[in-house]
Amino acid sequence: MGEYKHKILVALDGSQKAFRTIDYLCSFKPFLKKELVLHNVITRVPECYYDLKKEPFSFKATARLHAWELGYTSLMEAFMEKSRTRLITAGFNPGAITIIIARRDKGIARDIMDEARKGYDALLIRRRGGGQSFLPLVMGSVSTKVVEKSTFLPVMLAGVQKVNHSLLLAIDGSEGSKRAVEFVAETIEDSPCRVVLCSVLRDFDVYDERKKEKSPTGFIKAAFEEIEIVAHDAGKRLETAGIQSKNISLKIIQGAKSRSGAIVETAKEEKCDTIVFGRKGKSNVSRFDIGRVPWKVVHGAKDMTVWMVP
Numbered sequence: 290m291g292e293y294k295h296k297i298l299v300a301l302d303g304s305q306k307a308f309r310t311i312d313y314l315c316s317f318k319p320f321l322k323k324e325l326v327l328h329n330v331i332t333r334v335p336e337c338y339y340d341l342k343k344e345p346f347s348f349k350a351t352a353r354l355h356a357w358e359l360g361y362t363s364l365m366e367a368f369m370e371k372s373r374t375r376l377i378t379a380g381f382n383p384g385a386i387t388i389i390i391a392r393r394d395k396g397i398a399r400d401i402m403d404e405a406r407k408g409y410d411a412l413l414i415r416r417r418g419g420g421q422s423f424l425p426l427v428m429g430s431v432s433t434k435v436v437e438k439s440t441f442l443p444v445m446l447a448g449v450q451k452v453n454h455s456l457l458l459a460i461d462g463s464e465g466s467k468r469a470v471e472f473v474a475e476t477i478e479d480s481p482c483r484v485v486l487c488s489v490l491r492d493f494d495v496y497d498e499r500k501k502e503k504s505p506t507g508f509i510k511a512a513f514e515e516i517e518i519v520a521h522d523a524g525k526r527l528e529t530a531g532i533q534s535k536n537i538s539l540k541i542i543q544g545a546k547s548r549s550g551a552i553v554e555t556a557k558e559e560k561c562d563t564i565v566f567g568r569k570g571k572s573n574v575s576r577f578d579i580g581r582v583p584w585k586v587v588h589g590a591k592d593m594t595v596w597m598v599p
Contacts, residue, residue: 294323295323296326297320297326298413299414303368307372310413311376317452317454321381326387326388327369327387328404331391331392397431398434398438401431405439412435439597444596445596448591450592455559456473456562457561457564458486459552459565460516468599469567470523473565477532478532480532484532484536485538485540486520486524486540487540487555490542520539547585552564563595565595
């Protein structure tokens, strides 16, 4: 599989809704050039239950538990094979798809993260799992833990909005923003994808105590010039990756009260199905706390796919 530049870990829980993750992979054409590892963590019957076999009264109970475990594993194997078949039908190379069904060790989220540290370029996970599914990945549970802890690789939260290959890429000149640009360029290279570069400038109507006046025109002009340079560099990087200049545009939002709200609304207006941003902006916040801009974007863009780049 050395011919593939990128390796994506795809976390699946075995639910019917998890097939939407597979559908997303099939719909987003740049993924056809990637190597995929379909990964599931299952909880088997604890070994201590088998010690009950020594007790005559518990024979039937342990036999049922053993049968459940075998059936559970068989269902997951069937799910993974069905997923693999869908991907191959969509055009993926069979040799680029690997299936891993792992036994739970430290906990579902931690086991996913341990696997993600083994040389992957990105992790794909759904926002929500299947409720009554094998192992639900519900936002606020496993997927939230994964998002909070995955500070070492990009995380893609698959949405349900129809893929139209239009991405909104938030830029602000920070190192995180630059890494997001690089990740997008590498992920969608040589594709017809459309990219909207978006920068949100906070409300300039701020009173300057020193000069006893509102923000000077020169300050506003400097901010615009800075972001135009950032956008120019981002556009050139995308063009180098094979994205046509006609498919790259710039949106500068001035005077926004909420950066997250402006990003989500712009994505909707531009009919983008994906929002991409760096986890750390110019504030360089060390933690990914609920309530901060990235988390607000995740919740605000309910149906969209969100890519977060560390």
